[in-house]
Every structure is written in structure tokens, then in C-alpha cells.
């Protein structure tokens with residue numbers, strides 16, 4: 001394995017770094033999970049797009065730079081290193097787009113990808129329902145054939161839809177064959193949220209942001225050209241999307257190596273100062289910081305192996321569940337270490353005069369706690385690893 005970057009890749013890194021240094025907002029934007037913050041993040045997304053940094057690995061015709069997967073990893077490292085804003089377009093560009101590249105018709109690709117890259121169409125994902133989360137195949141929202149209209153009539157409810165209240169489109173699974181076996185008879189639809197019969201109701205998260213929505217469909221007409229992949233074969237299409245969410249694209253290592261570097265910096269600012277003052281310092285904190293750094297680095301190295309597989313035509317498949325387990329649990333430990341370093345100051349939120357780093361560590365911790373839940377809970381991922389990676393018996 002060649003662990004050095006080529007001259008071209010280093011030049012690409014330099015170009016990313018320079019542009020980001022000149023453009024990343026010096027004051028962090030408000031949370032993208034609030035209406036005001038989402039609007040501010042959209043302006044950022046459009047700036048990225050205008051400079052062709054919004055989807056670097058996509059072909060140029062869709063708004064990208066045709067960058068390799070290696071270069072995409074480099075971009076991600078630089079993006080997070082620069083402390084650039086969260087990607088509020090992530091559900092589209094990181095989850096739906098790879099699925100459209102794999103399953104979409106040329107017409108669907110031309111229609112949706114450029115508008116997604118430009119943050120004109122904003123996508124949320126509609127899997128979960130009030131009675132179907134982990135058991136996704138248990139969804140009840142249904143699609144009934146409308147031959148006269150040339151499409152489908154969709155009825156049901158989705159929930160926990162991240163940023164649904166701010167988005168323009170939803171992708172998700174609907175039951176198109178009511179008598180087929182659970183995993184069969186599902187179709188993958190892409191639905192404009194301004195269609196007649198759609199009601200979107202936002203609701204708050206435990207951290208106070210308004211980032212979730214419930215989406216209700218009441219006999220909503222969806223034309224045939226909005227089905228992604230084959231009718232009744234949506235389960236396989238949806239698994240491609242979830243594999244992107246758990247594996248390479250949603251949570252790249254750059255996010256965690258940058259957070260680990262900030263943690264080391266926090267250690268210097270807090271514990272080293274305290275030690276210099278002669279205060280007693282818990283040696284366990286140092287251990288936690290070092291472990292978080294090692295874990296982030298391990299994820300980076302593991303991802304290099306993953307990318308090698310993809311570049312050589314091998315799909316990571318169920319191994320994406322290993323990624324998800326690793327990054328979600330690493331994120332919790334990393335933030336716990338930060339709260340330990342801050343001690344009582346950890347509880348000060350943004351706006352409090354003595355809040356360290358604008359209260360970002362507590363906010364990050366609260367979000368990290370949801371990591372073992374979203375993208376499929378970690379209990380489910382462990383079962384997938386047991387059965388499909390290790391080949392253990394189902395019971």
C-alpha cells in the first residue's frame with residue numbers, strides 16, 4: 001500500500017486549503033437545524049457550488065470537479081480542518097446522489113443532480129414511521145397505482161425527518177405491493193414536498209433545535225418518473241442509500257481527525273494551564289484525549305483501505321456497519337473527554353460570558369449521543385456485523 005499522496009493530490013489539497021482559508025466564515029454560523037441557521041448555511045452551500053467545491057467527486061456536467069475518491073477524502077480533511085460549516089445538503093449530496101448515480105435513469109440524473117449540487121432542491125430522507133424504525137421493512141405508508149394519471153397515489157406518515165421542515169423534496173420507501181413479502185413490494189419514491197396532499201410539521205429536538213419534521217401524505221400524486229430503480233424493488237435501492245449513510249460518505253474521517261485535533265488543543269488550553277498553576281489534574285483525562293486521537297486516526301487508516309477496495313471495484317457492503325459503529329462510538333467518547341477537560345464550564349452554553357468555544361463541546365456531545373441511533377441503531381449494526389460480516393448464525 002502506498003501511503004503517500006501524489007504531487008497532484010498534494011496540489012489539490014493546497015487548492016482546497018487556500019480557498020477554504022479565504023472563504024470559511026470567521027464567526028460560526030447558527031445551527032443549520034434552525035430556520036435561521038439553515039438559511040445561512042444555504043448561502044454558504046451556494047458559495048461552495050459557485051466555486052465548484054460543493055460536490056468535488058461528481059462529474060463536471062453535474063457541478064463537480066470529477067475528483068477521485070482520494071481527492072474527495074482530502075477535500076473532507078481540509079473542510080473539517082478549516083472548521084467549515086456543517087453540510088445541510090448532506091442528505092441529498094451524500095445519501096441520495098450516490099443512489100441516483102447507481103440506479104437513476106439518465107433523465108433522473110440530469111434533472112436532479114445539478115439542482116442538488118447547487119442547493120436548489122433540498123432533500124430529506126423519509127424512512128422512519130411512527131411504528132417502523134429499526135424494522136424498516138414494517139413501514140405502512142403505501143403507494144397505490146394510478147394508471148390514468150401515469151403514476152402513484154401515496155398515503156401515510158414519515159417521522160424523525162431531519163431538516164424536513166426546511167427541505168423541498170423527500171426520498172423514501174413506500175409499500176407498492178400490499179400482499180408481497182415484507183422486503184419485497186416496496187418502491188423508492190422521490191416526492192416534491194409542495195405537492196398537493198403533503199403536510200410537513202416541524203418539531204424540536206432535545207437540544208432545542210427545530211431540526212425534525214413529521215411528513216404526512218394524503219393521496220399525493222407521484223408520477224412514474226419519480227420512482228428510483230424498479231417498482232417493488234425499493235428495498236435494494238434503499239440499502240444502497242443506507243450503505244452510504246453508514247459507510248464512506250456521510251461521516252468521513254476528516255470530521256473526527258479535526259475534532260480530535262481540537263480536543264488536543266483544548267487539553268493544552270485547559271489541563272496544561274491548570275498543571276502550570278500547580279492544580280491537581282486527573283491523569284485519566286490525558287489518556288482519554290490520546291485515545292480519542294488514536295481512534296480518529298485508526299478510522300482514517302481503515303477508510304484508506306475502504307477506498308482502496310472501492311477504487312478497485314470491491315464494494316464494502318455490510319462492512320459499512322463497522323464504520324458506523326466506530327465513528328458513532330468514537331464521537332461520544334471524544335466529546336466525553338472534552339466535557340471532562342472543561343469540568344463545570346462544560347455546562348455553559350453559547351452566549352454565556354465564560355462559555356469555552358461558544359459552548360460547542362456540549363452541543364457536539366448532545367448530537368454525538370444521537371450517533372448510535374440514527375443511520376440505523378448500533379444494536380442493529382452489531383447484528384448485521386455478526387451475521388453478514390462474521391457469518392455467525394442468526395439466533
Ligand SMILES: Cc1cc2nc3c(=O)[nH]c(=O)nc-3n(C[C@H](O)[C@H](O)[C@H](O)COP(=O)(O)OP(=O)(O)OC[C@H]3O[C@@H](n4cnc5c(N)ncnc54)[C@H](O)[C@@H]3O)c2cc1C
Nearest residue numbers: 125126127128132133134160161162370373374376377379
Ligand atoms: C438525530 C437523528 C436523526 C434522524 N434522522 C432521520 C431521518 O432523516 N429520516 C428518517 O427516516 N429517520 C431518521 N431518524 C430516525 C432513526 O432512523 C430511528 O430513530 C432509528 O432507525 C431507530 O428507530 P426507532 O427510533 O423507531 O427505534 P426502535 O426501532 O423502536 O428501537 C428502540 C430500541 O430497540 C432496539 N432494537 C430494535 N430492534 C432491535 C433488534 N432487532 N435487535 C436489537 N435491538 C433492537 C434499538 O436498537 C433501540 O435501542 C433520525 C434519528 C435521529 C436520532
